[in-house]
């Protein structure tokens with residue numbers, strides 16, 4: 001039986017999964033309440049590493065009905081929106097820094113009936129994303145330099161999340177505010193308090209103990225944050 005819904009969105013990042021057990025591990029995250037599956041696609045150009053691409057996504061699509069949250073770390077993402085939509089992405093997030101025409105990419109994603117997300121790297125001034133916030137379904141704030149899992153959370157992400165949250169509140173923008181990189185039980189509550197509604201976690205879900213006990217820690221943190229808010 002599946003457990004009760006989580007209070008915030010948990011998006012386990014497959015980058016930290018055991019690829020020989022991918023289907024099984026995805027189903028475990030679903031069983032314990034993770035609503036999204038975060039899928040990091042890297043091209044070796046926008047970021048130094050190469051992860052995986054279409055065939056992997058296509059083969060895990062039938063395994064689960066969780067929301068496929070595809071995070072594109074590739075240059076000129078407009079080239080591949082059709083294909084990612086076709087193979088089963090539910091949401092496609094691209095980097096503001098990766099294209100000359102972010103509005104066009106958002107339109108392409110929406111034209112395919114998918115949720116559009118925009119992401120910024122730690123060095124990009126947050127103000128640069130503001131014009132796109134009314135147009136997207138999700139904004140992804142990177143709290144590490146994109147490219148690798150298992151890095152340490154950059155503390156100045158807190159003030160960046162807060163700024164975006166306060167811009168969204170004052171402009172009545174209701175997008176998902178997702179944060180990605182270096183999040184675990186030590187800092188997840190602070191990330192939510194700063195204004196996040198979706199948490200990406202790779203190492204903290206798939207490494208160390210079992211997926212079950214790892215996700216239970218997130219569940220507990222999500223509940224405790226809410227108690228404090230009241």
Ligand code: DX5
Pocket residue numbers: 013015016038040071144145146147148149150151180181182183200201202203204
């Ligand atoms: C980094 C990726 C992240 C990464 C997160 O470029 O976008 O999604 O997998 O992994 P952890 O949670 O281990 O920092």
Ligand code: ZN
Pocket residue numbers: 013038039040071180200
């Ligand atoms: Zn990611």
